Amino acid sequence: MLNIVFVECNTLGDDLDWTRFSDLGHVSFLNSPPIDEIPDLVADADIIVINKAPMNAVTLAKASHVKLICVTATGTNILDKDYLDERGIAWTNVAGYATESVAQHTFACLFYLPEKLPYYDHFVKCGDYEKSPIFTNIDKPFFELKGKTWGIIGLGTIGRRVADIARAFGCRVVYFSASGAAPQEGYDQVGFDTLLAESDVVSVHAPLNSHTEHLMNRDAFKKMKSSAFFINVGRGPIVVEQDLADAINAGEIAGAALDVMDQEPPAGGSPLLSIQDSEKLIITPHIAWASNEARRDLMGTVYEQIKEFTAQQ
Numbered sequence: 001m002l003n004i005v006f007v008e009c010n011t012l013g014d015d016l017d018w019t020r021f022s023d024l025g026h027v028s029f030l031n032s033p034p035i036d037e038i039p040d041l042v043a044d045a046d047i048i049v050i051n052k053a054p055m056n057a058v059t060l061a062k063a064s065h066v067k068l069i070c071v072t073a074t075g076t077n078i079l080d081k082d083y084l085d086e087r088g089i090a091w092t093n094v095a096g097y098a099t100e101s102v103a104q105h106t107f108a109c110l111f112y113l114p115e116k117l118p119y120y121d122h123f124v125k126c127g128d129y130e131k132s133p134i135f136t137n138i139d140k141p142f143f144e145l146k147g148k149t150w151g152i153i154g155l156g157t158i159g160r161r162v163a164d165i166a167r168a169f170g171c172r173v174v175y176f177s178a179s180g181a182a183p184q185e186g187y188d189q190v191g192f193d194t195l196l197a198e199s200d201v202v203s204v205h206a207p208l209n210s211h212t213e214h215l216m217n218r219d220a221f222k223k224m225k226s227s228a229f230f231i232n233v234g235r236g237p238i239v240v241e242q243d244l245a246d247a248i249n250a251g252e253i254a255g256a257a258l259d260v261m262d263q264e265p266p267a268g269g270s271p272l273l274s275i276q277d278s279e280k281l282i283i284t285p286h287i288a289w290a291s292n293e294a295r296r297d298l299m300g301t302v303y304e305q306i307k308e309f310t311a312q313q
Contacts, residue, residue, distance in 0.1 A: 001025050002310060005045040007053050008032045012072060015292065016299055024306050035059065042066070047306055056080035060087075068092070068309050070302050073289075075207070092305045096157060097297045098289035103161040105288035106203055106233050109257030113229055116140035118278040140279075143200075146170030151199030153215070154206025154234060155184055162203060163187060174198065178211040196223040201231065208235035216240065221247035229255050233288045236260040245271035248280050255280040259288040 002025030009018075010031040021027045025046070033041055035053065042048050043062035049070045053059065055078060060066060069079065071093040079091055111117070119140050123129055129137070150166040152159045152175040163173045174188045176195045183189040192215075196202065202224065206212045216230070217240040224230070230253055232239055241262050247253050258272070264286055266273060275281045 002046040003028070003044050004047045004049065004306065005042050006030060006049045007038065007042070008051040008072075011051045012299065013290070013295055016295060020303060021306070024303075024310055039063070047309070049302060049306075050078070052078060054078045054080070055084070055091075057083050060089075067313070068306070070305055072298055072302055077208075090309065092302075092309075094298050094301045094305075097301060098291070098294040099157050099161050101291035101294040102158050102205070102233055102288040103165060104291070105259060105284070106162050106205075106231055107165060109231055109233075109259070109282055109284070110201060110203075110229065112282055113255045113257055113279070115142045116279060144170075145201075148172070148200040149174060149198050151175065151190075151195040151202045153178065153195070153202065153204045153238075154212075155187060155189075156205060156207075158233075159205035160184075160187070162205060166201075171201075178206055178215060179209075180211075192220075193223055196220055197225070199228055200225065201229050203231040204234040204238055206234045206238065208237055212238045214238070214240050216244065218243040218246065221252055224253050226252060227254050229253065229257070231257045233259045236262040236264065242271045245275060248275055257281075258283045260286055 004021060004025045005028045007030050009029045018027070018029065030041060032053070038053060038059045039062045042060070045063055045066050047068045047070065048055065048063070048066055049072060051072045055069050057080065066089055069084065069089060069091040071079065071091065074093055074095045076091070076093050081091070084091055120137065123137055145166070146169060148171050150163070150171040150173050152163055152173065155163065155175040155177065159175065163175065166173050174190045174195055176190060176192050204216070212235070215238050216232070221243060230244070239262070244256060248256060261270065261272070261283070263270070272281065272283065
């Protein structure tokens with residue numbers, strides 16, 4: 001019977017059904033142990049299921065008969081693929097499982113900021129509404145998306161879904177390809193400076209690579225409208241966090257929403273953590289991918305990957 005070790009169950013939620021995996025072998029469930037404990041914990045594993053834990057010559061040093069590494073995510077930068085190839089260890093990842101979840105979270109973050117929801121929620125709950133002489137409060141005006149320009153950085157599957165939803169709200173949508181990919185039919189590709197200058201909303205849905213690392217820096221934020229909002233649901237290091245904090249504090253942009261950060265969890269010294277104004281900045285802890293449905297789809301795919309692999313052994 002194969003030994004299957006889930007290294008980071010606590011990153012996938014406790015509302016999932018894990019029982020079916022026992023049909024495939026003997027299953028061990030771990031909750032993100034320290035990296036230096038992983039070699040011993042996976043020593044007897046035939047299949048290792050990970051999320052963010054690195055798989056390399058150190059963590060796999062004692063795993064003498066591991067045959068497969070399953071990544072419960074799309075990104076595979078945590079795999080030392082050259083090392084895995086040398087040892088003949090197969091690997092899988094999961095793509096396309098969270099498109100709807102990430103797109104939905106993008107708009108959830110957006111509406112939170114421009115519609116000034118923190119202010120109006122507090123206005124009611126603190127008792128000020130009860131004292132008001134009028135039935136409403138329009139101290140913090142907000143805009144409609146209809147007629148605005150939405151700029152997308154990274155027009156992959158998620159970027160296209162966001163574009164389609166933005167169009168449904170009446171937005172003009174433009175996009176920029178950091179890699180210089182050919183234009184996509186049905187979408188308006190523009191240069192980076194044009195996107196920054198014309199967009200009322202700029203959202204990032206790109207992978208982290210040599211083309212995108214630190215793409216959103218001081219110069220980029222200075223080229224945006226002072227009324228524009230910035231959203232990053234791609235990867236943290238695409239943004240220079242100090243430059244974003246400076247842009248928010250200086251009023252160079254209206255606000256920002258982030259689901260990813262340069263370091264996760266963030267270091268105590270992150271300049272973004274000093275911004276306490278929730279009307280200008282909202283940060284969520286890398287949850288855009290994690291709707292109930294997306295996680296169920298993710299684990300369903302991992303189950304099928306292991307099942308198919310074991311059937312071939």
